Amino acid sequence: MTCMSRPAIATIAGIAGFLAYVVLVLLVADWFRQMHWTVEMLFFALAGIAWVWPAKRLMMWAVR
Numbered sequence: 001m002t003c004m005s006r007p008a009i010a011t012i013a014g015i016a017g018f019l020a021y022v023v024l025v026l027l028v029a030d031w032f033r034q035m036h037w038t039v040e041m042l043f044f045a046l047a048g049i050a051w052v053w054p055a056k057r058l059m060m061w062a063v064r
Helices: 006-032 037-050 052-063
Strands: none
Touching (some): 006 037
């Protein structure tokens, strides 16, 4: 039985995780859209950067 390589698993998990993250951010964004524009801007700035740390950990696992 042949197992999938770590990079292949990381690719599939990364794409699925990123799509789930985008859906979650869009659902939460509806709530932030009712707030002041500065709060909305901070939310989107943080949401736009927050995916980097899990992606980094996934990439580090894939190359081990």
